[in-house]
Amino acid sequence: MNTNSQLINGxxxxxxxxxxxxxxxxxxxxxxxxxxxxEWNGGTKSASSxxxxxxxxxxLERDFEILIDEPAELLGENLAANPQEYLLAALNACMIVGxxxxxxxxxxxxxxxxxxxxxxxxxxxxxGLDENIKPGYEELQYTVVVSGDGTQEKWNRIHExxxxxxxxxxxxxxxxxxNSEFVVE
Numbered sequence: 001m002n003t004n005s006q007l008i009n010g011x012x013x014x015x016x017x018x019x020x021x022x023x024x025x026x027x028x029x030x031x032x033x034x035x036x037x038x039e040w041n042g043g044t045k046s047a048s049s050x051x052x053x054x055x056x057x058x059x060l061e062r063d064f065e066i067l068i069d070e071p072a073e074l075l076g077e078n079l080a081a082n083p084q085e086y087l088l089a090a091l092n093a094c095m096i097v098g099x100x101x102x103x104x105x106x107x108x109x110x111x112x113x114x115x116x117x118x119x120x121x122x123x124x125x126x127x128g129l130d131e132n133i134k135p136g137y138e139e140l141q142y143t144v145v146v147s148g149d150g151t152q153e154k155w156n157r158i159h160e161x162x163x164x165x166x167x168x169x170x171x172x173x174x175x176x177x178x179n180s181e182f183v184v185e
Contacts, residue, residue: 011104029056038068044076045069087172088117092142094168099146102158108150117142140172 005014015184023030033054038046048066052059070076081089092115104112124169125135146155163169 008104058166
């Protein structure tokens with residue numbers, strides 16, 4: 001893959017186009033498989049480890065750990081963000097990648113980009129206190145604030161592209177099949 005081209009917003013546009021072309025040539029090149037393992041660390045604490053992923057036929061080594069906890073008011077030690085905050089952060093980060101890539105393909109140079117996402121849970125659902133209360137969000141609200149040298153037409157096109165193509169946005173906005181296996185050792 002050519003890595004000598006000019007970067008736009010930190011993205012090698014030629015490499016991005018080459019990758020997209022490789023996926024057009026062979027759709028298997030665009031299959032990304034992810035795996036995260038989370039272990040309980042006592043109380044409300046857990047640690048998620050990311051050790052590998054697969055992109056097409058490539059096995060990629062990863063070595064990351066994400067710590068999760070709850071605030072003291074929710075019986076945690078407030079040592080890390082909680083699962084809901086990570087969910088919203090993952091949504092925002094995925095869309096950020098989309099905005100940066102789409103802007104770069106449009107030759108739009110970003111000055112700043114920020115996404116703020118808000119949601120409200122009724123914990124009566126989580127606590128099982130009222131079967132009529134859902135344990136999850138009824139809705140999420142996000143605001144994208146961007147600046148750069150794009151025209152309004154380009155910004156609109158970039159925004160619609162991200163809304164249409166962001167994997168995490170899609171996964172949250174649409175029902176997906178969630179299969180479980182439960183093992184007692």
